[in-house]
Amino acid sequence: MNRREFTITSALGITGSLLLCCTEKNKIPFKKNQVIACIGDSVTFGGGNGYVELLQQLSDKKRPDLNLTFLNWGKSSETITGLTEAGHPGPRPYLFERLDELLEIKSIDILIFCYGINCGIYGKPSQKLFDSYKIGVLSFLEKARAKNIKTILLTPPPLALETVPVEVDLTAKFTWLNPYPNYDKEVLQEFKKTILSLKHDSLLASIDIHTPLSKSQATCYDKDPIHPNMQGHQLIANTIIENLAF
Template sequence: MSNAQNTQLNSVLPTSSPYKLIKFCYFILALLVVSCGDAKTGNTPKMQQTVEQSETTPEPKSTTKTILCFGDSITAGYGLDDVNDGYTAVLQQRIDSLNLDYTVINSGVSGETTAGGRGRIDWVIKQKPSIFLLELGANDGLRGVALTETKSNLQAIIDVVKAQSPETTIILAGMQLPPNMGQDYTTEFKKLFIDVAEQNNIAFIPFILKDVGGIASLNQNDGIHPNVEGHKIVANTVWETLEPLIVN
């Protein structure tokens, strides 16, 4: 310490009052604490920036193929607390466990009809998926839409996929209705999916809610939409048709 600093310190150092001496010590201590705090604060932004970068920087992905699930509330996972419990997410988990080069895209819209799907297919198919799973028609049936209209809309969707993305493999998911919709209507409704699949020579899932539809313990309180356990079974049903197409 220089003589000037000694002189400055002696000029402020109390010599006669113990009380003032204690206050002076507290003053010096406070300066040290503030000084240390400023030093730590100076490092904090860099540390936070590093953490934020590590959390937000995406890991590079090698996935180049996609499976587009185009459907209604069943595909959307309506009523589930966690979207990762839906059948599309369960499929992704299985695909990842097998180290397959596919990403599942959920393009489900709750309440969607075949007419609604026909209206948005031109935009959705721009993603050029490797596999296109078409799961629509249930809302048509529950609303009593004319079977000819439902069939026409499904065919129109398939036509767009074939025209705009000819390399895409199409899977049609069949649907069935509860018997209270009338025997003739429910029978013809079931048959129209079979006819569309056969006429287009595409892969076919006869009933996407197989072993789930009508079983209270596998559905939510509305008795229509699968719960978590129900979606696991739906994923298994879809996998039976999907697996041969993606596993070499």
């Protein structure tokens, strides 16, 4: 089964669990010695020195008694839609080609999920694209439910073109180097709505990191419009911590 077939067939077993649980608005409690895996693309990977590592530092400082472990499972370029734009050096990594193996090699209590910036391949919006993203998120939640793992969904971060503008060639194919100018407003905002509206019995919370990063673009981005700088990663970590019972 190829990646696109997986996305379509995964939708069939999902509907039954959508309304079983509404996300609690209260802060999320953790138990002692829990392992939290943070899975996502290059924003999550953060060069091995981003918000995941900051979460570990903050938890060690605020609640050393809990002895929590945060794992960085970020992978650069990865998507949950299985799409790759023209000109990309080979197919983009696809989460569902590695997720089963990851969940077999380590016992995980909570998964923190952050995908979307790459999932629309930096082009124009379409209903097919939005459906593919939603099915990808739901497929992830089903995988977690099957393993009895609780999840926290993060919205995608913004494409910060206001602070780090890119000269776009509208006659060429849209890519991460040549993004559709309204990608953030017309695509990532829809992905954000999907994350914040979903309900599922494995879901502990959905957290909006798009809005605070967008409001702080000037300080959170400098080298490119995709990857937050260290201040941006600190803001992501702080936003997550605000939703935890620390």
